[in-house]
Amino acid sequence: MHFSDFIIVFTASCIAITCALLGCFLVLRKMAMMGDAISHSVLPGIAIAYLLSNSRDSWVMLLGATAFGILTTLLIEQVHQRMRVQEDASIGLVFTAFFSIGVIIISAYAENIDLDQECVLYGEMVHLPLQSLYWGKQAIGPMAMYNAVVMLLLVLTAIVLAFRRLQVCTFDPGFAVSLGISVSVWHYLLMSLVSFTTVVSFEAVGAILVVAFLVVPSSAAFLLTQRLSHMLVLAALIALFSAVGGYYLAYWLDASIAGCMTCVAGLFFLVAFLSQRLLNKTIPLTKENTGTKAIGIN
């Protein structure tokens, strides 16, 4: 395995695990489509920050795009609660508006921006090792890898430190309020993490595949277990295996790396779904059997 291959797999695994961990909370809160919305509506943030700072990997861009992600969350909630637009419609309303503004900005400054909607949607993982981070004048490895590691550590720390609080806020917000936990603070913290993660990941894996990593491994894990801690670990493992397996599949098929990773994650989901279906089918059957036996004895 070449060093650049290792970098791609390592970075993708970090991104996949981060997304899967956050995705668990999104799926449990029935906010899976929030990830989809945020990953599209950071586009104007990315475009504006790119215009201002004239480079793709700067902290300005990260912050700008993250701000747009949080703004999206806020707006969706406002439209839903104040305007009483039903929730799915308000998600669709807000993110398409932001996305089109982003596309318009990009086409207006087309000669200044090396960015297009296809790159936002697909991502291009092969280019990952190309942009290096410099320590003084010494190149110390690709920027995206460091970003992904920092992000993973950040999310891990947040989840480990605030596990109980996140758990209570997720499963029983009413109870959390009665304990004196500010549900909205944790909500926005989670949403900021999702926005930040989306922005860091988008260049590597593309918006749709961020959604895949957010939703698919965590849903598969959700079907397999009843405990939040188990779900988080399982989701992270599924994400890791999808990233590694997807890379080899892509190598074999000579196709998009990110796309293959999604397909492998989809396979994992399929397995989890089918095994859950089989279990559900067998359990009522045995119950029925014992039921008839009981009648027979009587």
Add this chain to the structure above:
Amino acid sequence: METIVRFFSLQDPNVRYVVLGMLLLSVSTAVIGTFSLLRKKALAGDAVSHAVLPGVCLSFLISGQKEIWSLMAGAFVSGLLSLWCVQYISKHSKLKEDASIGIVLSVFFGLGVVLLTFIQHQGNASQSGLDAFLFGKAAVLMPSDVWVMSIVAVVMLFMVYAFYKEFTLFSFDPGFAQSIGLPVQRLEYILTALMVMSIVMGIQTVGVVLMSAMLITPAAIARFWTNQLFRMLILSVVFSMIASVAGAYISFLAPNMPTGPWIVVVLSGMALLSFLVAPQRGIVWKWWQARILKRKTAEENVLKAMYQLGEKENSFQETYTLEDIFSRRAYATVYTSRILQRLHHQGYVIWEQGEAQLTAEGIRKGSLITRRHRLWETYLTQVVNIAPDHVHDDAESMEHLITEELEKKLLEQLKDPSLDPHQSEIPPIN
């Protein structure tokens, strides 16, 4: 000016096709979007528009050429399949619909990207531009595209016309629809097929992401303006058409501006405007209503205060200064003089040189408010059995809301009482 004439006279064949195509697209997406919004399936369209990609690629792999009909057929099949998956997953597992939409959307799209890159790396020359199917090309619509769009729009309108009653019932109350024997499953298939059809057609024009906006936004805006399905359908079609023409016009003026995103931005602008001014629900509307009610309440309170001052002295012909009125109403503020001015214009009060006197009309109105206040207090103590010292605050707000009808009913039920629970006289109707 010249460009406006050139655009709207539709001389330019390119403009003609774009405008015509977008108008037709608006009709079908707005109509089907309204039904999917009402069925709370707004985001299902998002899943479909991403999920067509593998179908497009597969049909290209099989046929080996970019023939529009076969690509559309592939897209249609994989769109239908994706919706079936969404339903199947949320029906047969503990996952909610949002998660299953997310899963189907991303996995189908991922599969599509794999197929697309696979095709690209194979080096088939005719594959170039296959992904244009996903990102839209509104500016270069061909006559053949317009034909396809008009067929879809006609089919859509015909189906909605033919099954209007069934669709309505099914969208609002599927349980009831089933219980009266409608073929719910078949209706669901028809609506789904219509939705996938309009999405497949629309994607090529406005692109994947913006397709969702064409489905959701017009319906959401129309929902804001009306509570009636038929009007909602008409309104969403109209909004969508206006936005389409505006988008086409903008990209006509500035050729490097994309049509699709501008249509969506115009639509979003309309949504924002509706949130502000729409009757019943808009922010400005609500604020205006609250202001009117607040004014009316303040005016009636001043009249009531003056009436009650007169009651104490057994004469309603007295003149009062602001201080007199303040003595009666603890909440009275600097605005009282402005309120008195308004009452003067309305003919309830004569307000001159800092002194106010009730007119005959003002006495009538003052006694009306006082009567309603005391009637409500009596009702609360006698019928609802609330202690007399707890009824005042409630009556303070009810006195402004009680209608003539309700007042009559109260009088009837309380058998024309003469005294309220605090032993004040209830002024008779005169």
